[in-house]
Amino acid sequence: MLEIAKTRPLTLADVTIRLAERTLLAVSATVMPGEVLTIMGPSGSGKSALLAFAGGFLDPAFDAGGRLLIGREDVTDMPANRRHAGILFQDPLLFPHLSVGGNILFAIPPSIKGRKARHALAERALHEVGLAGFFDRDPETLSGGQKARVALQRVLVSAPQFLLLDEPFSKLDATLRQQMRELVFSRARAAGLPAILVTHDSADAEAAGGRVIRIGEEEKP
Incomplete structure (x- = not known):
């Protein structure tokens, strides 16, 4: 198995993201090594903006508040290349x-x-x-x-010090989707990596097995 550096909890401390005068989300959570925090919400609810905030590449059109900590280290103002976030998008981007x-x-x-x-x-x-x-x-x-x-x-x-998962299963067919869910979440646990998953699919949240935070106007699935 690949050797992974010692990991620490990832904390979103009173994180808010606004666009213009509208508050898209407000989240506080600590994700322990090997755990997955799922953020669920419809398109436009700010899910991907939250990942961008955590990764250090939030578009300046958004206004963010709050802090991001890795262990006890505040990395809110740290550039993206020093945060060592591992990111999986909808497309593999090879x-x-x-x-x-x-x-x-x-x-x-x-x-x-x-x-x-x-x-x-x-x-x-x-x-x-x-x-x-x-x-x-x-x-x-x-x-x-x-x-x-x-x-x-x-x-x-x-x-990486933590994982950011931006609907990485959404473009796979049903069989592959389930296989990749099992693979990604098992590898994250084995590596002891805290992970944040954003999705609109309740099956993703169920497979992740961790805490679920719902944002936006999404109805209960």
Whole structure:
């Protein structure tokens, strides 16, 4: 299994996000290592803006208040590249000019020295998700599920401090969706990573198994 750096709780302390004069959300929560906090709400309710706030790349059109802490460290004003957030989006966003293995190698921290060691880590990451022998493959030859697994492992080898999951299952078919839910949440637990999932799908929340916060005008499913 991939070695993950020691992780700490992730805390959203009185976080508010506004657009113009409208308050989209107000959230306070602590996510322990290995837990998933699910934020549910309809489109336009501010779910993705909350992830952008946590990741450090919130559009300046939004006005955010509150603090983000990793353990006891306040990282609210820290640039995105120093927060070490692992992010999964709706699309895998694999680099088309790199091989499957090259996509993994790109994310391995510089602290892993030597071509042989880095290559071995990438190979191990692929093996763990059933993609042994795929190192030299063109990402365009992969199925949707295979691309999603590569994207997940690319995030994990980067040694993130926490995970941000922006509806990463929404574009998969029903069978693949359930498989990827199980894989993502089991890997997050195994790595001891606190995670925030945003979704409008109650099945995602049920699979995540953690606390659910509902925002916006969403009706009870």
